[in-house]
Amino acid sequence: MSSNVEAINALRSVLAADELLVGDxxxxKYRQDWSGEKSGDLSAVVLPRSTEAVSQILRICNEHGCPVVPQGGLTGLAGGATPIDGCVAISMERMNGILELDGISGTMTVWAGTPLQVMQEAAEKAGFFFALDLGARGSCQIGGNISTNAGGNRVIRYGMARDxxxxxxxxxxxxxxxSMLNKMVKNNSGPDIKQAFIGAEGTLGVITKAVVKLHPQVNGANTALMALESFEGVEKLLVYAQQQLSGQVSAFEVMWNDYYKEATTDGGIRAPLPADYPIYVLMDQxxxxxxQQAAQFEAVLEHALEEGWVVDAAVAQSHADAEAFWELRDAIAELLQAYAPTINFDISFPISxxxxxxxxxxxxxxxQFDGIRAMFFGHVGDGNIHVVVGPFPDEATGLAIETAFYEVVRNNEGSVSAEHGIGLHKKPWLPYSRSAxxxxxxxxxxxxxxPRNILNPGKIQD
Incomplete structure (x- = not known):
């Protein structure tokens, strides 16, 4: 700990008084992220305002062997931003704002601490669309999104954060x-070094700025909620819709009956369709x-009904209708509170x-676990399944459930973490998805x- 005291004294010499927090x-808020993983004892929190300050902070901490835990909006679900004993947490919240929006190149350059929603709104104001989207948009920061390679609702069309x-x-x-602030889509001047830091959860370096790709503005969506009898129908609907809508399917969310029933009872969401079908699909274009494209969208639904892939459907007639459909899919926040403690699986498989x-x-x-509730839902159009299991009686049962689930993932060449990262929570299971x-x-x-292992030590792997 003495080296940490020396590191903090050295930090005090280069930072303003309000940029270094210690003690009371x-x-x-800096002691835990949304994962609920147990926090260690923080030595200090630093709040830099520039890349130069981050450089000084890391140089000092490295010289003294003091661990550093980078923090963004603290909305992570795997414990990647959870402090460890004796660490300095480096919060990016003051490195916040848009540095440039290039309307010709279709790019936006931002500080890492910029909230995702701020970027979305700036892009829209300029006539563009920033495609990354997730429920924590108002709180999460782009540096954290990139460090965890965030996914979200639109991956099927626009890809992960990496893309x-x-x-x-x-x-x-x-x-x-x-400094790798490239603005070109085509740049093959050797290996793409930045890729090493995307999804690395701050274990290899601290992201301070980013250049992101913008897409042409969208002014709305055609949205439908459909009921199906089998997952085979889901597969056929997905392939057909992608073909007929020229790859414009921007969301393809699937809810099994267990989730749909819970969302429309304890979740308090109005059921647009009866709750007795095996599976439901929420699709956006x-x-x-x-x-202009409504007729094409509805033709896809009509064909699916004729083929028997879909057995019932509701088409949003207004923006309010579409929002109501999405409230059904987003009811998971309330359900998590109702059924705590829960295990929240974020897994993926090949769609087939x-x-x-x-x-x-x-x-x-x-x-093996009769009587314990499990709810299945997910993005599916990109291979991602979420499963909420709980409440469960004790930690031993929880571990047994995780072991059983991740064995299925391993046996089917899936991923133990589709979009939430590894952090602390998924670390024991990483070998189930990655080879030795x-x-x-x-x-x-x-x-x-x-080499001194100061950056987010103990996260992802030891």
Missing amino acids: AISD LVLGLEVVLADGTVL QSANPQ SIGRCVETLKEVMSS AELHTLKLMKQALD
Whole structure:
């Protein structure tokens, strides 16, 4: 701890009084992210306003071997921003704002602490669309989104955070600043170094700025909620809709009956369709002029009904209708509170395997954990399934459920984390998705870029 005291004294010499918080000045908000993972004892919180300040902070901490935990909006669900004992938390909240919006290149350059919703609104005002979107949009920050390679609601059409990032500025553990603020889609001047920091959860460097790709503005969406008898119908609907709508399907959310029933009872959401169908799909087609494409959208639904893939459907007739459909999908926040403690699985499989894998997971629950509630839903159009299990009686049961679920993931070549990251929570299960050779390579990268292991130590892997 003495080295940490020395590090804090050195930080005090280069930071303003309001940029270094210690003791009682540290707010509880810096002690935990949304994952609920147990926090260690913070030594200090630093609130830099510039890349130069981040560089000085990391150089000092590296010299003294003081661990640093980068923090964004603290909305993560895997414990990636959870403090560890003796660490300095580096909050990016003051490195906030849009540096440039290039309307010709279709790019936006921002500080890492800029909230996602601020970027979305700035893009819209300028006649563009920033496609990354998730429920925490008002609180999460783009640096954290990139550090966890966030996914969200629109991945099926626009990709993960990785697909929207053109350039980054990153500070390494020793204070070296890597300026990679590329604005070009085409740039094959050697390996793309920035990719190493996307999804690394702050373990290889601290992101300070980003250049992101903007898309043409959308002015609304055609939206429908559909009921189906089987996952085979879901697969056929997805393929057909993508073909007929020329890849413009911008959301393809699936809710199994267990989730739909809970959302329309305890979740308090009005049921647009009866709650006795096996499976439901919420589909969006975003465009500049939804009215022009309404007939094409409805023709897809009519064909699906004729083929028997879809057995009932409701089409949004207004923006309010569409929002009501999405409230049904977003009811998970209330359900999590109602059924705590819960295990919140964020897993993925090849789309063609999802139906079979979900049935296997349901069989696991009924045969091994009868009486414990499980709700299945997810983005599905990108292979992502969320499962909420709970409440469960004790930690031993919770561990048994996780083990059983992740064995299904491993046996079907899926991912233990589709979009939430690894952090602390998924670390024990990472070998279920990554080979020993991959994990060894990650260790080599860590040793090369952070030999003193000060950057978010203990996250992702030891």
